[in-house]
Amino acid sequence: MTGVLQCLMSSGGSVVINSNNYSDSYLGVATNPAINLQTNGTTTRGNASATTNWATPTTTGIGANYWLKLVLGAGNGTATGTSSALGVWLSLSASSQGYGILAAPAGQVRTRALTYQLSSDSGGSVIVGSGSIQLESDRS
Numbered sequence: 001m002t003g004v005l006q007c008l009m010s011s012g013g014s015v016v017i018n019s020n021n022y023s024d025s026y027l028g029v030a031t032n033p034a035i036n037l038q039t040n041g042t043t044t045r046g047n048a049s050a051t052t053n054w055a056t057p058t059t060t061g062i063g064a065n066y067w068l069k070l071v072l073g074a075g076n077g078t079a080t081g082t083s084s085a086l087g088v089w090l091s092l093s094a095s096s097q098g099y100g101i102l103a104a105p106a107g108q109v110r111t112r113a114l115t116y117q118l119s120s121d122s123g124g125s126v127i128v129g130s131g132s133i134q135l136e137s138d139r140s
Helices: none
Strands: 003-008 014-019 022-027 034-037 043-045 067-075 097-100 109-119 127-138
Touching: 014 127, 022 034, 022 043, 034 127, 067 097, 067 127, 097 127
Parallel strands: 022 127
Antiparallel strands: 003 014, 034 043, 034 097, 067 109, 109 127
């Protein structure tokens, strides 16, 4: 799913919430793939910035107005200890939220698909963005 939704901020400006499909994959290395939505509107992939941010423009504190829900999909990847809770609305106000999987053991492949939604309220009644997340660790 792609698209954007423009929302008015309390300061009178506007922010565009991007509906993106994110992916992070590693081939042949023992690195944990992950996608994280940051409190300032940026998105990170593993140890690097993603090509698109979840909010435009990015600004300090923009996450205070949004909540994220992650839903687990298909795959055999095991969550890292820093992965956010699944199926609940999580505030983006104080810390980043996201999901990562442990690197595959040598000779194996691990994958995980997720979907996400962004809401402008803590109960999720107003969905302002959504998309998918694909994670892969291939050490076959």
